[in-house]
Amino acid sequence: MPVNEDLRRERARATFDVKQLTHMLDGGSDRTARRRQLQAIIERDPTGIFSNDDNAYLHRTDRHVRGLAKHVRMVELCRTLGIGDKYDGQVVMDPDFPVLLAALADDLPTALHWIMFVPNIVSLCDEEQQRAWLPLCRDWKMIGCYAQTELGHGSNVRALETTATFVSEDQDGTKGGSFVINSPTITSAKFWPGTLGRTANHAMVIARLIDGHGKDQGMHNFLVPLRSMKDHKLLPGVKSGDIGPKIGYNVMDNGFAQFDNVKIPRRNMAMRFAHVDERGRYSKKSVSAAASKISYITMMQVRAHICNEAGKNLAVACTIVTRYSALRRQGYASDGESELQILDYKQQQHRVFPLIAASYCFFFTGKRVMEQLKDIEDKLVSNKSISKAAVTDIHASSSALKSFTTTVAADGIEDCRKACGGHGFLQCSGLPELITTYLQSPTVEGDNQMLPQQVVKVLLKLVQTVQDDGDLSDYVSCDSYGLISSLQSNLKGVKEDCRIVSEIDVMNLDALLAALCHRSARLLVGVASQIQGSISSGKSYQEAWNDALVEMARVSRAYSQFLLLRNFMEGIDGEERSGAIGVAEVTVLQNLARLFALYWMEKELGDFLEDGYVTADHSRWVRSAVLQLLDCIRTDAVSLVDARDFSDFKLKSALGRYDGDVYPAILKAALRDPLNHSDPGPGYEQHLKRLIAGGTGTYKATVSRL
């Protein structure tokens, strides 16, 4: 196909090898090849069911139904292709599976089955339970969801109200005893679980366990059948349905469920770590340290995944806006005749390029955190000791990173949409659904506004240890280890000098990293002393904590930026060392790393000026370095987004097309709208006609006056 002239020119001037970055992002050229192969299978599937062309015109109901059809077809394809065969038929365990999902470029109503339900069985159920349930999951006869949140409680999990009360065989004759699940109040209705509304026939329900002695043993997981596996009818005592339309993610049937004395076998409680016997006696099981931490690691892995996904979603938006900005011409050049590519406006670059930088940055951090987790897992499995510090450290990092990266991605995608001007407001630009669906990420898996408390809780321990001159050896391989030297200076009142001493230093990545480190440590000590100060002035701990929440958000953001830059720098080094990329690629990636750091410094300069770490001179240097970097990156902008190798099928965007033929694509999309299927439009005959032809709006008093 002929490619738009502007885009062709942009591509021709790349200073690096696009393929190398593509392979790096995929994790090797073989994985690039496999990804493309799987994409082709989806995109060219003869049933046509995977087409996303009509998405924006369908009613929600039809979108959902089509989503189910896609799921069924995907399962069929997996069976045909042998995906999952190496994993005993468990399609969802196959590394090809997420690649296939990404290739669909659409949500599936079944998603929580593999995101939460199956992993829960694997990590929290004992072997016998797994043997009973996993084959049903594998064969897609048992389709499950994860039902934790209730109408009244999300973040405060300890306050969930659903109960699971033990009933012994004596009491009701069920062999081996049972649990009765109840939703005692309206606020205790399970509300939000994905896949619950219309799709799942089972739920992993988080409920308050009341044991045989009537004692509340806190939250546990229970496998609750919701619908008959024969005819999908609701089982007695279960009331359930979809929760209604949302700002995005509308293919998914997030659901509600109310339980009225729903009886389940005793052995439907997940029993790997706790147990209730036939007489209703509760006990915790003693398991290896490894086993007990595995489920925790799973949660961390989800966070690392979210971080990587933040980068990918942002990259989709960046691809669309960058390509479009390269071919959109608006505003006269100095000749007064030709028009400029909007990508040449500094302010458009200032909006978009730092987001390209962030999308690459998040990739390296996602990868790094995964590696760290793998390392911990390996140690656990081989029974090597892991310090508590190491485990809480990664909890802090992943909390900070989840909060920051999803905030940047959500704000960034929306800013890309705005940067497309009016056409970004169109569904056919692909950006509206991208952003509205992505907007769940700042809220789920730990609300972004609340996570900083977790981060600070952990980091304050480190501050305490440093202050007490305590033993720091446990921290050696920790992320927060990097802060120690700055913390020491700060706590001892020793002034840290900025390592940017002349204008050229502002491009020095180590100096920038030192600045981000200094700021994190300073703000962290600030929070510690704010809390101490409040308490000394007579406030309760809770009040003091509450007063410090705003500052905690600053600390968490600062800490994330420090980690992200470090991981970016080390990630580039690693790829270079492994030979995955060459000098040209290293250069362009390092410029992105510089821009990432300097952009955020520019945006939050007050944090660096406040204690005199940087001066007015530095501020000028920072601003001018940002402009210089925008110039550098301008040359490679289109190629940097091309390197993600998103297909047009994946982008679903009239503006982001690889060939740049946007205007006919926009018009074509317009004509598809059902509003255009008749002429005059569907509201004329019944309504509009009454005014235009019927005289309903005629002003009667006028006849004489005119």
Next chain:
Amino acid sequence: MPVNEDLRRERARATFDVKQLTHMLDGGSDRTARRRQLQAIIERDPTGIFSNDDNAYLHRTDRHVRGLAKHVRMVELCRTLGIGDKYDGQVVMDPDFPVLLAALADDLPTALHWIMFVPNIVSLCDEEQQRAWLPLCRDWKMIGCYAQTELGHGSNVRALETTATFVSEDQDGTKGGSFVINSPTITSAKFWPGTLGRTANHAMVIARLIDGHGKDQGMHNFLVPLRSMKDHKLLPGVKSGDIGPKIGYNVMDNGFAQFDNVKIPRRNMAMRFAHVDERGRYSKKSVSAAASKISYITMMQVRAHICNEAGKNLAVACTIVTRYSALRRQGYASDGESELQILDYKQQQHRVFPLIAASYCFFFTGKRVMEQLKDIEDKLVSNKSISKAAVTDIHASSSALKSFTTTVAADGIEDCRKACGGHGFLQCSGLPELITTYLQSPTVEGDNQMLPQQVVKVLLKLVQTVQDDGDLSDYVSCDSYGLISSLQSNLKGVKEDCRIVSEIDVMNLDALLAALCHRSARLLVGVASQIQGSISSGKSYQEAWNDALVEMARVSRAYSQFLLLRNFMEGIDGEERSGAIGVAEVTVLQNLARLFALYWMEKELGDFLEDGYVTADHSRWVRSAVLQLLDCIRTDAVSLVDARDFSDFKLKSALGRYDGDVYPAILKAALRDPLNHSDPGPGYEQHLKRLIAGGTGTYKATVSRL
């Protein structure tokens, strides 16, 4: 109805009289009464057509059709009620009309008829033309739109491609001559005009006039009939339809139109300011200065209106999040049993209260700008002289204010949505449609990213005049007059001292205003010297200008904050002097003004630290003052949003209900979703069943292995 206990307690503790603020916001108690009366008419209309209960469940086509039905019913009601009678039957001129529209709490597909089409006839057409067309508009037989933007051009209006070519009677026999309208290329298709797609039968088309000598006379307005007024069929040569689904505003049929030799009478060109005679000779008409500036004033009024609307939309979101946060309890109190209202978390307050402050702030600025414009209009009409400085000054202010207020409102509404946690993701919270529809505001009527260039262009003239010690008398009544003294100091290198000298001063509004003024002036001089510097270093003016775009955005934002605080302070004073509000109301409003200023200073502290105007001490004071103000405002938060007096019908929110009975409302909304109309759901029989009951997903290789 019984009101939620938490909300009742909140309301009981208000320190001010809610009614007084309501009347102030409405512009007097009589207007509050009239507003309520009109609201009741809409909300209780026996046809039920105005109900918004089903909005979120309807397909876009049905939403649009229903929108037309609402319009027709509204016109009927106006005729019955005599709305418009005092304006010769022109409903849209009646001050009751916007009140009625606001009461609908929904968009109408006809909106561009009164927002742009009729005003265009009034301001750009001559009397004879008005006499011909306005009665048709009044009777709703002619329904029009404003067609400027094309597929290829939005901001750069000078580059529009649609042509209107004069053809004389000799050439084609049409008496008096005619124009032929053409869309020569795909990018010249009119694209985006609201009401154009399916509703309008006429368009005010902006096209390049080619006169009888073949000379291009630039852009002019032409009234082009699109559809027959008899049967609404497209007229020969016109291709038009809806542009397809958007991120929001989907009731509206934004449309496209392509013209293929569409002939219109010569007198369909708007001829108040320019004229083409029967022989195709083009001339500008000499009109009074007053007349020539009136259309310009209209544009400014639109901006003032946008500013006020930014405040109102933000207030809707604040009402929802504040009420919900007062009754949502999440997280244990120190007793470990009761749970806290989320409104008590400092960070929730830090998100929401500055937005409440902004919503009040924007009200005062909207009002002030309207008064300024009225003043200019009066002077023009009475032939008093108006300096060029005065006209460009208000252009700069309104550009800066449009850009800043709509950015704050768009970001703020979305942040309110996020602050509701998961439930803010539901359409029934009311927030999704509010934000997605509001998102047009940063793009239309001057893209927010581009307006700062207008602002700086004007303000740089002032800098030049000050630098040259020029005559400043023209500036006396200008907004930018306030900057002069700071500009003088800055340009002379005289250090301005911060007027906050001890911690208590940080609550002093005058000192805060001085700080915002200082910052604006400093940044403005910075941009001036950056541009001069670039040029001296050999860059072209265009390059220098481009390099400064990022800084221009900073200047424009800084200048807006200065104007907004000044208008807020003076507005409060004015209301107090007029007796509209008492001491208690003044106190709470002043605290909002303080919070507004301090919140933005805190957010952009670097701007103040950079040149040493404020120090580390000030930073601490600012942060601690913000926390103090959050405490103050906490007491009145619910009452401050109640004072807007939005009805539940208007809020359309399960979370924002006046009675706080949110949980049953959420469940009720869920049950309405068509996905729940059958059980099992609509995708089971055809698709899901194949897996669950049919065995399509069964792993065949397993039988032997298990």
